[in-house]
Amino acid sequence: MGKFWYNTIYNNSPTTMTQQLTNHVSLWVERLGRFGYVSKGVVYGLVGILAAQAAFGKGGKTTDTQGALQTIVNQPFGKFLLALVAIGLIGYVIWRFVQAIKDPANKGNDAKGLAVRIGYAVNGLIYASLALSAVQIVMGTGSGKNSSDSTEDWTARLLSQPFGQWLVGTGGVLIIALGFYQFYQAFSGKFRKELNLIELSNTEAQWVMRISRFGLAARGIVFCIIYWLVFN
Incomplete structure (x- = not known):
């Protein structure tokens, strides 16, 4: 790190220095984003493992991200x-806001395009809440309230507001729309352009696509279940 700053300050023009600083920051943001995806996978993987153990009578339990x-x-x-998970989630949040503001994916x-970028920002806010929960638990100040309780609280608050039923109904429509969008992504295979499959063999690429389709379809089912549990 010290060598980087020495070379940047003493051996480069101001323009080159700015470019190198920008690239250095971008590299760290990308690393945080990668670490964030890993942390996100750990959280949801653990939810799935506990649910699977409960389903097969192995001592697990159905839980949510807070659990x-x-x-x-x-x-x-x-x-x-x-x-470590909290740091990763914070990195994921930063990456989502970078995607929303700087638009690296063009x-x-x-x-x-604006709808997609707004979606990135909203996703960042959602995971900022999860990251905050992780930090609070580490610091010993977490409330212990699970996501279902929070959802019920927010639903009750929205219903008590003017046009509350319309607001809750709109939320329900958005959730079910997200669910069907996941099905569309899984069926169409358009997510392929987000993957770098060049260095993989045909067999490996096919397996990546199959797993990705399965994951997207499963995510769509989860959104539909959320809609059913919350809005029925």
């Missing part, structure tokens, strides 16, 4: 592990 965080912190060195400024 997964609690499960992590209850393990040996749990606070350290959860702190989604554009038309209606479709």
Whole structure:
């Protein structure tokens, strides 16, 4: 790190220095984003493992992301592990906001592109809440309230507002639309352009596509279940 700053300050022009600083920052944001995806996978993977254990009578339990965080912190060195997950989730949030603001994927400024970028920002806010929960649990200030309780609270608050039923109904429509969009993505295979399959063999690429389709379809089912549980 010291060598980087020495070379940047003493051996480069101002323009080159700016470019190198920008590239250096971008590299760290990308690394945080990657670490964030790993942390996100750990949380949801743990939710799935616990649910599978419960389904097969192996001592697990059905839980949500908040429950997964609690499960992590209850393990040996749990606070350290959860702190790593929290850092990763914060990185994921930063990456989502970078996608929304800087548009590295070139989604554009038309209606479709702005909708996608707004979606990135909303996703960032959602995971900012999860990251905050992880930090609170590590610090010992977490409330212990699970996601279902929070959802019920927010639903009750919305219903008590003017046009509350319309607001809740709109939320339900958005959730079910997200679910069917996942099905569309799985069926169409358009997500392929987001994958770098060049260095893979045909067999490996086919397996990546199959797993990705399965994951998207499963995610669509989850959104539909959320809609059913919350809005029925």
